[in-house]
Amino acid sequence: MRPCVIAANWKMHLDSSGAQALARDVRQHMEREPANAAQVILCPPFPFLGIVKTAIEGSGIGLGAQNMHTAPSGAFTGEVAAPMLQAMGCGWVILGHSERRQYFGEDDAHINAKVHTAVQHGLTPIVCVGETLEQRELGVTEQVIEAQVRGVLAGLAPDNVAKLILAYEPVWAIGTGKTATPAQAQEVHALIRALVGLLHGSTAADALVIQYGGSVKADNAAELFAQADVDGGLVGGASLDASAFAAIIHAAGATL
DSSP, rough: OOOOOOEEEEEOOOOOOHHHHHHHHHHHHTTTTTTTEEEEEEEOOOOGHHHHHHTTTSSEEEEEEEEEOOSSSSOOTTTTOHHHHHHHHOOOEEEEEEEHHHHOOOOHHHHHHHHHHHHHTTTTEEEEEEEOHHHHHHHHHHHHHHHHHHHHHHTTHHHHHSSSSEEEEEEGGGGSSSHHHHHHHHHHHHHHHHHHHHHHHHHHHHHEEEOSSSOOTTTTTHHHHHHOOOEEESSSGGGHHHHHHHHHHHHHTTTT
């Protein structure tokens, strides 16, 4: 049975005291959850990794980063390398988020290089794929998703694919208040799993965690997570509110 994984993407929000308080609040909530609760990962901005690490230490909550460079070191001013993230206690890293694609020009080949680097350095990549509103309205969602999945997973061994996380984030549902219906989410998640099975084998496809990442909220989480191929969520705005995020975590646990 695949785990249910809830990752909080705090993006470029909060200050140091806010990050510390939010991490502590999430920890307190997790202490009230049953032993079989969902895996929770907090992904704060780079400057707050140390603060959050201290706040969640020993709790079972994971620590992740929001991005990293392809190189393990070098003259890349302003960038962060995988070994640095490891040294800070990170076990996960978000790669290929739609905002990285939109604002920083990252394409599938660049994201794929980052995925290989993460795997080589023992980090679990949370790799994002998803279509825009224009692409969905043109009816090319399947083609877009297939191209992205093929691109970001190119050259990976099946056992590495099995251990990473894919996040389906319909771009039209991020920060807009819109959400894919559970049926729409399941349709794309099933498509992704079938494609991974074709490319990397059924064992990898069956083990692969596929999160939904388009405006997950307390009031839609349970229905989304109940879908056969939806294995949790990559949560943006709602993860900045401790009570809302706690409700999403609880909904995830109820599906296990």
